[in-house]
Amino acid sequence: MDKSEKKKLSETDICDLFITPAIKNAGWDPIRQIRREVTLSPGPVVVRGNMSSRNKKKKKFADYVLAWEPGVPVAVVEAKANDHTVSQGLQQALGYAEILQVPSAFSSNGDAFASHNKVPATGEEIETQLPLDQFPPPPTLWQRYKTYRNIEDASDDLLLQPYHFDATEKEPRYYQVEAINRVIEAVAKGNRRMLLVMATGTGKTYTTFQIIWRLWQARAVKRVLFLVDRNILADQTLVNDFKPFGSVMTKVKNRKIDPAYEIHLALYQAITGPDEADKIFKSVTPDFFDMVVIDECHRGSAAEDSDWHEILNYFSGAIQLGLTATPRETKYVSNISYFGEPIYTYSLKQGIQDGFLAPYKVVRIDIDKDIRGWTPPPGMVDDLGQAIEHRTYNQKDMDRILVLNQRTKLVAKRVMQLLRATDPFSKTIIFCEDIDHAERMRKAIVNAAGQLAIDNAKYVMRITGDSPEGKAELDNFIDPENPFPVIATTSDLLTTGVDAKTCKLIVLDKTIHSMTTFKQIIGRGTRIDEDNNKWFFTIMDFKKATKLFADPEFDGEPVVIYEPDDDDPPVPPDPKPDDDDDGTIEDPGPGIQKFVVNGVPVSIIAERVEYYGPDGDLITESYRDFTRKQIHQEFTSLDEFLARWNAAEKKQAIIDLLEEHGIILENLAEEVGKDFGDFDLICHIAFDQPPLTRKERANNVKKRNYFTKYGEQVRAVLAALLDKYADEGIRTLENAKVLKMKPFSDMGTPMEIINTVFGGKANYDNAIAELEKELFINTEQRA
Missing domain, CATH: 3.90.1570.30 (tt1808, chain A)
Incomplete structure (x- = not known):
């Protein structure tokens, strides 16, 4: 050639x-x-x-x-x-x-x-x-x-064991492939303890399934124990990601490990406990399992003084794989000390930058009594007749020691205000200080929701460890196909292990010092669900918990620290559960005296909105500011923009270019005005030009008698196209399918209009190009 x-x-x-x-x-x-x-x-x-x-x-x-x-x-x-x-x-x-x-x-x-x-x-x-x-x-x-x-040559057979694929499965994402291959390679090299760190929503369980599948198919392992600490985690795994194991898989029930199965899913709490009789994992020999996978291993399974740790020691000869989204490193608990450095890490920050995880915006709200404090008059008693200790109460006391009912109502009112302004059926989790607070917040939301709560009694539910009715609704809450419950009030139960992928609003009315807890709570919103139009989530913070975003530890490398972490003490074993229970009971704080007070007025004194920025930091920026910056990356001046706009054969090419930067002009029109066309939106926002509406631009063309050079039929078509532009915008003008619509369909078929009225496609295209040129000539340029 x-x-x-x-x-x-x-x-x-x-x-x-x-x-x-x-x-x-x-x-x-x-x-x-x-x-x-x-x-x-x-x-x-x-x-x-x-x-x-x-x-x-x-x-x-x-x-x-x-x-x-x-x-x-x-x-x-x-x-x-x-x-x-x-x-x-x-x-x-x-x-x-x-x-x-x-x-x-x-x-x-x-x-x-x-x-x-x-x-x-x-x-x-x-x-x-x-x-x-x-x-x-x-x-x-x-x-x-x-x-x-x-990699040694002798490892080839293990490394090349195929993945599990079927026609319904998507291919693994690049980081999942890397995580899977890293573990397989480590096993081939003889490693026995490994740690995978993958942010919530990145598919840890799917990744783990592929690891186990490949090792199991290669017969590098025969029996596998997959340990979780939430019943719902075991059930989700059984019917979703691990389903291909079929008849060789079981969930440990009735406090018995059945040797007839090869893949065993189990709750920690179901196979161990404080008494020797509870330790049913000892009913099999230490070499029974070839591999033990510890899900959510940050929650205490690696603590030296935990009963759960005994399971790992008992099966010490097995390959042990720890999974976590939040490596936990304190004096008492260290994943790294037990498992070694993570074999692979895929962070929340990387997931958002890649576009696999949802970014967030933060609405930070300050309440006067939280910030300025409240001091009761001397001798004041609360609603229960208790004498209120005379001191100043502030944010750290709210709903832990002091309950101001007006404050709870204010929070509920502000939550409903945001939901009504966006979508009142957006799945929402409200994190409260304790079970008592969660119940009071449920009541306050019912009253603030009004008709929404009347129409469906399950619009808001308290989902806490002590509420069978609430826990029974957990599956419905996380099911994208089930609209109710919409709002869940909780304290700890929903911090982890709940795949609420359509959750669009997380409300923090809970004091949070633990970075581990904070990461887990944020993880409830990080899943993208394109089918249900879930692309981002909002965090509404009433307790300054989101200050932890500024901590380098939030998305940094985990390190072992050697000072006591008072905010994050060792995790005690859960109480012995029934076979179908999670064992997750939240402590409402017995022994802590609370003062409940009505009638104290509260108000919001400050509110600001911040967005996840390109470097992972939170920034305060409007959609207008963002659009202006992005447009300036492509067009450094108004003259450059006008030159490229006029030179574009199709204006849609410019619009598509801006969309690549994340600018959706329809979104901008929502803020600036729906009557303005794409050209004026760009010129106004990026270059401070006074905008004209589409209708004003169309009328200006008609006033200039531009059509007089055309025959009557051409003028009729062009006038109708101008009207279409005024109503719908430039996209309609450039789409030949518009000729199928009224009033054009009354003038003939599209081919008849193009060939008979205009004399061919080239003449039609030239007429459209001239019409666009006339539309976007400014009146001062024309003069």
Whole structure:
């Protein structure tokens, strides 16, 4: 092919005609080993106001991922059109190689391959250029991968054990693949204790299933114990992620471990306890289980003085895998001291930046009596006749020692105000100080909800460990298909282990000092649920708990500290449960005297909204400010914008470009005004131009007698198109399907209008282009 012709080819043509054939000719199987156009991450969701959109500019998208076997990536290839140099895409490829933790990165423009090798042999260059017919064959890159990851040849059979896939499953995400492969490789190297740190909502249980499945299928393990500390966790695992194990899997019941099964799901509390008779795990020999997986291991399973720790010691010969979203490192409890450094970490921050987890906005609310304090008059008694200790009470006392009923009502009113302004049926969790507070908050929400609570008695439910009625509604609360309950008031029960993926509002009216607890609570909202339009969540904070976001520990590396952590003491064993109970009973704080007082007025004295920023920090920024910044990244001046707008064959291309930055102009119109078109929204927000409504722009064109150069039929079509623009905007004007609608359908079919009235498609397109030009000429320019 002539070089000048080759330069005219698209990137896709270069792939199809040159790059893919070269890779296939090197021996790569196009079905099993070559994956094209692989989305590694979809790009982060941006939240401003009540609007959200993806920033597709930050999408990570590899042109080729090469795998030795499915699920075992070894190299990436970045393609460019031929008007780029051979190595133009190499830095991009290296970024993807870093994500996938592979040593080989390539770039090509169809002339040759630029190669980067992270493990060159002695005397070899790190970067070289290879002819198209010399792309490395699979064995070469597989051996390079094993060298890079320090894998012995004898481990191949275990490492290449297939994943479990069926037609209904999505492929594992890149970080899940990396976590799975890290554990399999560690097992192959003889490691017996491992820790996986993965943020809530990133699929720890699915990842664990694939690990166990591959080890079990390879017969590296035969019997596995999967330990959880919430009944709902075991039940969810049984029917969801672990379902493929089928008849070889059981949940430990009736305080008996049945040796007829191979995969055992069990509550800690169901197999151990303070008395020797409770320790039913000892009914099997220490070598009975080949692998023990400890879910949510931050909650005490690694504490030296915990009864649960005895299980791990008893099965000390088994492979032990700890799972957590929040590594817990204190004087008393250390995951790292027990399991060693995490074998892999995927943090909340990384999950949000990749776009797999939902970002958040924070509404921080200060109440006068919390901030300024309240001092009762001397000799005052509370509603129960108790003498109130004469001192100043402030935020840390509220609902722990002092109950101001007007404060509870104010919080409930503000929560309902936010829900009514957004969606009163958004799943909401309100975290309270204790069970008593949760019940009073339930009552206050009922009264604040009014007709909503009258229409459905389960609009709000208290879901706490002591309430059978509330706990019975837990499955309904987390079920996206079930609208009720909408609001759950709780204290501790819903902090962990509840997959409430449609939760859009988390209310903090609870004093929180423990970083572990805080991370777990935030994790209740981090799941994205596209099917139910859940892209972000809101945190409404009445107790300054969200100050913990500013702590470097929130999303930093865990370290072991050697000072007592008074806010986060060792976790005691739960009381012995019934077989169908979680054993989760919340302590309402017996022995703590509370003063309950009516009639003390309270008010909100400050409120501010902050958003999750691009660097993970909370920022105060409106949707307007965000839009202005993003537009300025593409268009440095009004003149540059006008030039590119006028030069665009389709204005939709400009709109699509802005959407890649996370700007949805319909969202902006919600704030600025729905009567303004895309052009005026951009010019007004980014460049401070006075906006004209669509109708004003259309009328200006009509006033200028612009149509006089056309015949009567053309004028009728263009006038109708102007009216469509005034009503619906530029997208309608540029879509030929508009000609199927009234009044155009009364004038003829689209083909008749284009060919008979305008004399062909080219003439029609030119007329539309001229009409757009007239629309966006400013009156002062026209003069």
